[in-house]
Amino acid sequence: MSGASGFVLGIDMGTSGARAVAMTAAGEVVASGSAKLAAFSDDHRDPVGWWKAVRAALAETLAEIEVAHARAICIDGTSGTMLPVAADGAPLATPLMYNDPVPDSAIIERIAAHAPEESAAHGATSGLGKLLTFQPLPGVFRVIHQADWLAGHFTGLYDVSDENNALKTGYDPVARKWPDWLARTGARADLLPDVLPAGSPIATVSPAAAEAFGLPSEVLVVAGTTDGCASFLATGADRPGDAVSALGTTLTVKMLSDKPLFAPQYGLYSHRIGDMWLAGGASNTGGAVLAAHFETGRIAALSESIDPATDTGLDFYPLLKPGERFPVADPAFLPRMEPRPAEDAEFLKAIFEGIAGVERLAYERLVSLGSPALRSIRTVGGGAKNATWTAIRKRKLAVPFLPVLSEEAAAGAARLALSGAREAGLL
Missing domain, CATH: 3.30.420.40 (ATPase, nucleotide binding domain)
Incomplete structure (x- = not known):
């Protein structure tokens, strides 16, 4: 070198x-x-x-x-x-x-x-x-x-x-x-x-x-x-409006902002990085809900038969139990996972759509609290590997999905x- x-x-x-x-x-x-x-x-x-x-x-x-x-x-x-x-x-x-x-x-x-x-x-x-x-x-x-x-x-x-x-x-x-x-x-x-x-x-x-x-x-x-x-900086996100969604056991979203965001009711505070601020929140939805209903191999197999370009018409808010932190702050917030479609693939698709909907609501919440408009998303975590889920998220969030430079x-x-x-x- x-x-x-x-x-x-x-x-x-x-x-x-x-x-x-x-x-x-x-x-x-x-x-x-x-x-x-x-x-x-x-x-x-x-x-x-x-x-x-x-x-x-x-x-x-x-x-x-x-x-x-x-x-x-x-x-x-x-x-x-x-x-x-x-x-x-x-x-x-x-x-x-x-x-x-x-x-x-x-x-x-x-x-x-x-x-x-x-x-x-x-x-x-x-x-x-x-x-x-x-x-x-x-x-x-x-x-x-x-x-x-x-x-x-x-x-x-x-x-x-x-x-x-x-x-x-x-x-x-x-x-x-x-x-x-x-x-x-x-x-x-x-x-x-x-x-x-x-x-x-x-x-x-x-x-x-x-x-x-x-x-x-x-x-x-x-x-x-x-x-x-x-971990956020490793992805390459470096401008206000750049966001990173982590699709792990839970869903976390973080975004660079040109101003600090503090909302204790959501457990949200801001880290100062250069002349920008890193703010974000963690939901109780995420991969743990998927794992409670399907094994990993089954998720992969069912995903192959899902058309991500169409919508189930269902309005799921997937949670394992009552209680949400962000983008809704309510310890008694109830899961929405009914009616359950007869077909497993359709049920999985509704969960994918539901988590993507929570992700969209999370970024809307950040904007309502004073962040800049969402301009891009980079995705880390196990869920990032599922192409069907990614396509559904792209449709729901309607911003560029950019490659992650590193997850280290x-x-x-x-x-x-x-x-x-x-x-x-x-x-």
Whole structure:
């Protein structure tokens, strides 16, 4: 590979392991590596295991390329995973993971009493709640996020975060600061990291990191992001109105907006990315409903006999049980899956149409809350592979369906590294 423009590195620390990619200035992934967390630790809360997995994934990637041409590194981590550290980065307690509830419910009640309604710091798995849980420990230097801690291994700095990871810890992305109300919850300001925009330069790699990986001393480490934001960026969506639908067990929709959207009744808040905002919501419909009625092979076989250009005329809202989050916020919202057609293919088609209808309503909801008009959709998740469902969705949503550049969160982190490298004049 030519070193004329160099390459950047993106690292994703996910729930089961780490993945790294090398990306050229043109956005092409030219090398990758991965490592399972289980190969290094039997405890997914073990930070030493995290680092060993990252180190292994990065080493595998670097073995495929000319390391001298590396320009920048960016790391994403699971949103809301936090740990208290000493000044040298040493963990002072077992981390609380993204889905770990705060042990003391009184802390969550205290946050609820003082946090604005639209803050992402609410809830049992609150990042702010984790800060309040850890801050009484002796010797705490900072309470930081998983991505912050891993980035610290490359810079030697354990007091820097990014605007995306800091959101659930109470950071105000509109004012771009830690808000004054945090003090009323009892949070210690001196334990909060400094916050930079995602993709902004932090520092060059430390001498120890440069030596460990054979990296040039001028390689830049840039502020990271959450795994969810990185996964969105990996697709190539990069303009207001660009959206990504994830057709997994549930349906999630995300869209880039030119203004922040906050709607607590839908669990909707916005991440700041550059001069844009990433907003989205999660429905309870999705692949789980399909799986409750048909096996995977049966779905594929039935799909072959469905004409996606015609409509069943049925108005399904497919749910497994009562209750919806988005685009309808109603814990008692009832599924609509009647009348059931006699033919299985027609029933499957009605479910496909129903989920596509919820998807359309979800984007209409975002627009009603202030987002730009939907201009394109990229699709990820298992449902993206079903051509019949895709054709039905295209008919229902009536916007261009664009190809996904990557579904790897590490590629999204690499795109932020590209941004930071360009800002610093390295590419």
